[in-house]
Amino acid sequence: MNHLTDEPRLPAARGATDPYGTCVLLKHGEVAIKGRNRRLFVRRLEDNLRTALRGIGGSTWIRTPGGITVLGGEAPVDELVARARTVVGFTSIEPALRVPSTMESIEANALEVLRTACEGRTATGFAVRVKRRDKTFALTSSQLERELGARLQPRVDGLRVNLTSPDVTLSVEIDHRETFLSAVRHPGLSGLPVGSSGRALVLLSGGYDSPVAAHRAMRRGLACDFVHFSGAPYTNPASVYKAYALARELNRYQPPGELHVVSLGKAQKQLAVAGAGRLQVVAQRRLMVRTASALATATGAQALVTGDSLGQVASQTLANMAAVDQAATLPVLRPLVGWDKQEIIDQARALGTAAISVLPDEDCCSLLAPPQVSTGARIGHLKVVEQRLDLDELVETLLANVQVMRPGQEDDRTPAAGPGRPAAD
Structure with a gap:
């Protein structure tokens, strides 16, 4: 019998070196349906995320390819997830593995992500969900779901494909040069980025x-x-x-x-x-x-x-x-x-x-x-x-x-100088 944890550890990417490895996928909420001014909302979202990451320890990086935000860096993934969950505007936060967009790399690392996810709680069924942002990839989304599910099922003892109510859902998102694999989704705060209104x-x-x-x-x-x-x-x-x-x-x-x-x-x-x-x-x-x-x-x-x-x-x-x-x-x-x-x-x-x-x-x-x-x-x-x-x-x-x-800021000194005036040194 396999087991599933609420927050599984992510394995290291097999056969991959920098820039591949662990990261966090941040899915956009209402920002995604904005029109010509969407970039302004995305910029505000990124600025707020940078603010939330202050003092985390170690360098971090943020990218926004194809309508999602990808967060990574030297800090532990759990800490990156915790900081991202305080940022208004993301619908979900997913610890993920970045791997090269080849069938061999996707299959090998998907197996590791799935096995890691099946630790800690009883799990009997899994499903594969594919989103193909790179339309030149050899297989369509539905074809890759069937192919990857068929290849993985015999290699994970006791776990069957269950498309209606899976215990574990393996998410595969394919970009031109990298693919993101994840099996855990944390709810975000959704809404509009703070400051955009x-x-x-x-x-x-x-x-x-x-x-x-x-x-x-x-x-x-x-x-x-x-x-x-x-x-x-x-x-x-x-x-x-x-x-x-x-x-x-x-x-x-x-x-x-x-x-x-x-x-x-x-x-x-x-x-x-x-x-x-x-x-x-x-x-x-x-x-x-x-x-x-x-x-x-x-x-x-x-x-x-x-x-x-x-x-x-x-x-x-x-x-x-x-x-x-x-x-x-x-x-x-x-x-x-x-x-x-x-x-x-x-x-x-x-x-x-x-x-x-x-x-x-x-x-x-x-x-x-x-x-x-x-x-x-x-x-x-x-x-x-x-x-x-x-x-x-x-x-x-x-x-x-x-x-x-100034609660939550480095300088918490309290002047009595009038509305909005900064503290005197």
Whole structure:
């Protein structure tokens, strides 16, 4: 009986020298269906992949022949795979073997790849799938599938050809001078390359929702910076620590964005003194998006992203969302508007942010929150409260004291110099 592992080791290419050997095949997602501007998306995808490979140790190389990306280098294949799986835009990641495009080399190395794949778990059937990008190859794809399957089957004990539900699928992709053999496919993040759709500023709290929303925005091609509103000086810094940890985790999936921390506590108290009452939470949210809009404009972002889910809490009713949007000067995107809480939690666990979100903190949204929150705030009533304050001056004061952090980058020093300004040495 043969066995199959989830992540089989790849054998060395038989009879082959450089440039042949192990590599990783990265299949394009939506980029593949783009038209005349496809090369711009591919270039962005390659740039993001290079960013993900920083600090991996040893040289790496990237090529993009025939609508796929091939990754290789001195680093172990497992590490290359792990880095590639954090890059948005690839539908699958396949550790592979590069061999010369001759029938002899393909057959010899395919046998080794198949045997290596049949270790660790019970496997009874296999299939061969061929993609022939080099149309001058002597056999068609279907002919090579039949020929290669027939030659391999007698040489792998206990393994039969099974074209409907194989335990192992041997993938053979033929180019003009090289052929790629693989037997493992890891799912990619798919979507559009981060940065291809512009830049957004995420209102990042410490809960489950906003990190998941940020990740969904990244998968639609948005490069993300983050803004966190703390309740300082009336709350402890725990929420800032969580926001930093969340931003650092999210920056694994993009060229690292900045985290801006705004101390909102005194402004929240001013709203309460101005008589916000049941409108306090919605008024706070309006102040947040007003401040975030100004910060986004200063830093070059074109939209705001929030973790709102329609009807999840009182502040996220349709009427309250509309009231909040009215205070923004940029589009407010809500990637999770139709998600329920369990879907969000499940995605946060898969993403790796859930373990951070459950840590205790003092959330600014609960600071000075009334016993009952209005579920249908009216713009006129909110403006009456806001007219008792100088909002322009308030926003200016908030931004003048913003802290800028760079989670996931080498320089994590924290200045207090204003929106988007780099740390001083």
